[in-house]
Amino acid sequence: MTTSRSRRTNRNSSPTSVNTHVQIFVKRDTYDTLQALFLREGAVGRVEVDWKSLRRAMLSLGFAMTTRSGRVREFVPPDGLASSMTVEVSKPSKGIVQGKALRRLSQRMTRLYGWGPASFKLQE
Numbered sequence: 001m002t003t004s005r006s007r008r009t010n011r012n013s014s015p016t017s018v019n020t021h022v023q024i025f026v027k028r029d030t031y032d033t034l035q036a037l038f039l040r041e042g043a044v045g046r047v048e049v050d051w052k053s054l055r056r057a058m059l060s061l062g063f064a065m066t067t068r069s070g071r072v073r074e075f076v077p078p079d080g081l082a083s084s085m086t087v088e089v090s091k092p093s094k095g096i097v098q099g100k101a102l103r104r105l106s107q108r109m110t111r112l113y114g115w116g117p118a119s120f121k122l123q124e
Helices: 028-038 051-060 099-113
Strands: 024-026 048-050 064-069 072-076 087-090 096-098 120-122
Touching: 024 028, 028 048, 028 051, 028 099, 028 120, 048 051, 051 064, 051 096, 087 099, 096 099
Parallel strands: 024 120
Antiparallel strands: 048 096, 064 072, 072 087
16 A cells, blocks of 8 residues: 545645644544554554544545555545545555554644644543
8 A cells, every 4th residue: 555645725824743732532433444554663563454443444534435446545534624635545465554654644644634653532
């Protein structure tokens, strides 16, 4: 899986670092997926995220997913996020997102939306 350039729809609202004030309450499966996405640093062993889990997590956050071409999927953010830029992701052939692709995706989401591991809390 690779992340590629995003289409910019709002040039003036793009965070570049983690916004520590953002708290998004999510269900357990979404929380686990996003923690795996953002907590690579210091992780022991190989961190990987199942493609279906990633897709479900993004949809539960209000993103819409469209097919750009072939295996390229585009996640379109909901209104109200700090940036309205989309994220393009190549669907992995084996259904697992890992390594550099996982790191690029988490960096892009931090840069665009200000998200990090502390941004997500379990919904009660």
